[in-house]
Amino acid sequence: MKSNGMGKWLALGALVLSLLSSGRALAQSALVDGVASEPRSADPYFHAEEPTNNLNWNIYDGLTRFDVDYKLQPALAEKWEAVDDRTWVFHLRKGVKFHDGTPFTAEDAKFSIHRCGTWAKSGYKDSVSQIERVDAVDPHTVKIVTKGPFGILPAMMGRVMMMSKAYVEKTGDDAQATKPIGTGAYELKEWVRGDHLTLVANEGYFRGAPKIKQVVIRPLTNDATRTAALLSGEVQLIIDVPVRDVARIKAESKIEVVSRDSSRVIFLKMDQAREKSPKLESPTGKNPFLDVRVRRAFYLGINEEAIATHVMNGFALPIGQMYPSSIFGYDEGLKRPAFDPEKAKALLKEAGYPNGFSVTLDSPNDRYVNDEQIAQAVAADLARIGIKVKVNAIPKNTYFPMMDRFESSFSLIGWACNPPDAIRFLDTNAHTVDDAKGLGRYNYGHYSNKKVDELIQAASRSIKQEERLKLMVEAQRVAVAEDVAFIPLHAQVNLHAKTKTLIWQVRADNYHIYFEMDLAK
């Protein structure tokens, strides 16, 4: 038995010695990307979640696409125009082929949009729900008729990936999850669940052959493991760098942290509908949030600069509106008012709450970067103007269903507009709750202002972009500056880390689009 143990040790030693030689030969023309979560399916309509989209947007293309700055660009459609306010014509690029060599035509586009909206398991139905009819006019022209005027249709088409009609019909819906055929820059070669996915370059890609010939995506869900894999050179790129590892990475000479403001804004919602709110106790017995002076006092009483510096380690952009500058609808003129606890106290007194009141702040604790800590900091700030805030930080799995039942008085939440158009926020968060029309689905504070509703509806109806911009800017001014319907805190910053040999500009939408990358020799 003793010799057995010795033998094992000897074998181990031999292994260790042989390591240096077999180490890192692979990483030359191939990129290994360490992602925080495994994609769920290669079917581009299955789930609209970031890691899954990230995979599929490398394999497929939409009629349109977003560039690194989140601006709309042509993709499978060369150009498009609105014939009238309900009819759009997309002119498809000629000579585009799927990975299996068959040409991409208008029939494929028609089929894809139809499948996106009707496949039972589609998580993307909302992207096409405003479409009434799709016609293939000729092999390179698609006509889309919407139910009503729908100004963001071209942007929506950047989310709907184009599949091959013949291939999907031949292989069936379920096969798409693991054996995708697209027109995109990469083909899926291998998927070993939980371990890695291998993508190989599509040399015939219509935007040119990708510079990186092979990409391996490895799900490294543990933050420390992901950082370690980058430090040891096993991966060349990682997403979602934990804030605490930034200093460690900066100390290395061969790797660097790259960051960009994300489109996700963290903000607070207040119950503005009920006379008596469930998680609130005030001396008058009424709901103080009904008074705009109270909401404004909250806004002025929160020291966001301090939150950005101390809670977020500087990786947050304090903001005075509901979306950052990369979103269409951003308002240059709308600034965050300065932190002013004295004025906040005065406002509370004026509103009849000189001694404040107590309220519960509901927050998820596993959804946004440092979400629970942000809620704690908000509570501490508000304590200084006399408001007793109890923080209720719970997992997102229970938080969102609770919010859906309108059981909250005061809550912390985040929102990212996708596609990057402010209407995505306004429709879902600022419009009066209207389940029948699917509006105000996330308006957890039940904010309701007829003027804002009209502006939002007008912006939805219009297909003239300058006019839409004006309407959306006005809607936000009323909702945020006049009504203080929401209290914006900051835009999250996305952190990625990479080897310096990887040439890449961080995208505003946080995606890793490998076509845009190159490895220096």
Add this chain to the structure above:
Amino acid sequence: MFGYLLKRILQSLGVLLAVSLVVFLFLYHSGDPVQLLLPPDATRQQVEELRRHLGLDQPFAVQYGNFLRNALQGDLGTSFAFNQPAIRLIVERAPATLELALTAMTFSILIGIPAGMIAAVRPKSWLARLALSGSLLGISMPVFWLGIILILVFSVYLGWLPSSGRGETTLIAGLRTGLFTLDGLRHLVMPALTLAVFQLALNIRLVHAGMMEVLLQDFVKFLKAKGLSERRIVLVHTLKNILIPVVTVLGLQLGNLIAFSVVTESIFAWPGMGKLAIDSIHGLDRPVILAYLLIVSALFVFINLAVDMVYTFLDPRIRLK
């Protein structure tokens, strides 16, 4: 023997039924998976549609009844997150976990038992002291901490071993294994060692304590007086007498190694079923969580049964009734 087996199997089925009911009840009350499956801007109507599609709008009794009926036909449901049968997902991942657990088990036996014996027979040697103090450390060290330290030392600073994943694997009889490639073995060393450490330490202490007790017994003195070599006394007669507790613990711990490889697997991004389970819990992927817990429970039950059978070989006085 046959009657005994039958009784045990029936008992096992009862255990599994109870497990499924308890887990189902917990899952039923733990949040809404539909919220996590749809994009944030999905309409209420879409939410309801998906809920109906997944059968989540049904009352508890109906959902559980459906589950049982399908389970009897070998169908434990379809993963919400991956849209594939839960069983297939777990079976796909099982070889990785078994490979890791069995390697860890091998480490712990090949190192732990001899080390414990040396510590008992030669209590004053440096090896004994190393084994005993090392085992104390091994029992008290948190697994995740050890894993991170190993990664920092061997991957980040020395660059000798890869920090994560399974590396190059080969398909042997339809099972994916890394045991036959150098790259696969390099990936296996650190996670297996991390997983083995607790049990290794336990084995040392268990064997050491057992040996100390048995070595003082009269029959050992008698064997010595009879002139048997020390090697024979220790390796044959004493070892036999301490094996019952060791086998019991090893058996239980094989179950533990499989079930609690969850932590090790997530640190080393090891694509086993433990990591799948954790990911599924985060995503409230009910069918996968349920299937995983049932399969692991079945493993525990089976291992316990196997341990009881092994007793009869180790000690013929034990009769199974």
